[in-house]
Amino acid sequence: MSRPIAILGGTGPAGLGLALRWTRAGETVIIGSRDAKRAQEAGARIAATVGPEAKIRGNENSAACAAADVCVLTVPFDGQAELLKQLKTAFKPGTVLIDATVPLAATVGGRPSRVLGVWQGSAAQQSAELVPRGVAVAAAFHNISADLLNGDGPIDCDVIVCSDDDHARTVASELAHKLPGVRAIDGGKLENARIVEQITALLIGLNIRYQAHGTGIRITGLPDRQSGLGSARNILGSAHKILREQDAPSG
Ligand SMILES: NC(=O)c1ccc[n+]([C@@H]2O[C@H](COP(=O)([O-])OP(=O)(O)OC[C@H]3O[C@@H](n4cnc5c(N)ncnc54)[C@H](OP(=O)(O)O)[C@@H]3O)[C@@H](O)[C@H]2O)c1
Numbered sequence: 001m002s003r004p005i006a007i008l009g010g011t012g013p014a015g016l017g018l019a020l021r022w023t024r025a026g027e028t029v030i031i032g033s034r035d036a037k038r039a040q041e042a043g044a045r046i047a048a049t050v051g052p053e054a055k056i057r058g059n060e061n062s063a064a065c066a067a068a069d070v071c072v073l074t075v076p077f078d079g080q081a082e083l084l085k086q087l088k089t090a091f092k093p094g095t096v097l098i099d100a101t102v103p104l105a106a107t108v109g110g111r112p113s114r115v116l117g118v119w120q121g122s123a124a125q126q127s128a129e130l131v132p133r134g135v136a137v138a139a140a141f142h143n144i145s146a147d148l149l150n151g152d153g154p155i156d157c158d159v160i161v162c163s164d165d166d167h168a169r170t171v172a173s174e175l176a177h178k179l180p181g182v183r184a185i186d187g188g189k190l191e192n193a194r195i196v197e198q199i200t201a202l203l204i205g206l207n208i209r210y211q212a213h214g215t216g217i218r219i220t221g222l223p224d225r226q227s228g229l230g231s232a233r234n235i236l237g238s239a240h241k242i243l244r245e246q247d248a249p250s251g
Contacts, residue, residue: 005175006068008032008061008083009075011042014100017149018072018141018179019056020046025178028055032064032071039064062090070096070171072141077103077116077123084130093134096168098175099124099193100141102200113205115198124162124193136165138172139193142200144182145207145214154181157216160196162187185219 005022007015010031019029023046031046033039039058047054058064065071065087075083080101091097101123106112120126124139131137139162148155159176161184163169173184187196203215 003069004028004030006030006032006064006071008073011038013146015074017146021179023050023054023056030064031058032061036060065090072098074100076107078107091135095135096171097137098172099127099139102197113201115201122194136168138163138168140172142196143217148214158183158185158219160185160187162190162193164190
């Protein structure tokens with residue numbers, strides 16, 4: 001993907017972890033923040049970790065949003081609506097917004113293992129209501145632990161992608177597949193984000209109960225074709241292998 005990915009609210013653990021992994025994968029990343037300097041410092045830290053080939057910078061959220069075709073939203077639920085209202089004029093038509101927001105009760109002083117009821121059904125559906133026409137929303141990355149994202153190893157987790165827009169689903173799935181170990185699963189319509197968001201609260205409860213840091217989810221029993229781009233890539237990989245074998249000199 002050559003277009004920049006803006007991570008709005010990218011200075012927290014979730015945004016930084018995604019930024020680190022996508023920068024390592026060769027993507028161009030813009031960290032967004034309410035404070036341009038904080039974003040630049042975060043970008044510089046990731047660049048120092050990844051090395052001279054890193055294509056990452058930081059900027060204030062609306063400037064980051066305006067410079068990207070793909071935006072990923074990683075803010076606490078209590079800041080989501082206000083930020084999206086501020087960004088209304090910054091979004092370019094055709095932008096894909098990938099929402100990772102979980103409406104945890106902790107954002108309003110409640111338990112981290114509980115979710116708030118959202119009038120629209122889910123945080124992602126609230127986003128879809130607030131973005132300007134022409135911006136497509138996908139929900140993804142809710143169940144992935146920031147601790148694992150910020151590490152070096154593969155990530156043992158599926159990413160369930162929900163969207164009413166095929167292009168947004170494809171973009172989010174492609175980005176999920178750029179995270180080592182991760183498989184994207186087509187979770188159907190955006191309204192299913194409600195279920196996926198709630199799973200995060202369950203995982204936080206499990207982390208507390210088992211004193212774990214990186215619980216995640218894996219969906220079992222899917223036929224290979226159901227796992228979307230991963231299987232498409234496998235098919236392409238097999239086709240290339242067959243072609244290579246055919247081209248190889250015999251004897
Ligand atoms: N942490 C995880 O493991 C994880 C995993 C999956 C999904 N999530 C979800 O992803 C989102 C981000 O998680 P996080 O742990 O990274 O959160 P966080 O650290 O609490 O917040 C992320 C960033 O959002 C910005 N922010 C905070 N309050 C804001 C407000 N009122 N308005 C606008 N921006 C605000 C801050 O950046 P600036 O001050 O620089 O603007 C902050 O660094 C949450 O909705 C969370 O539920 C988290």
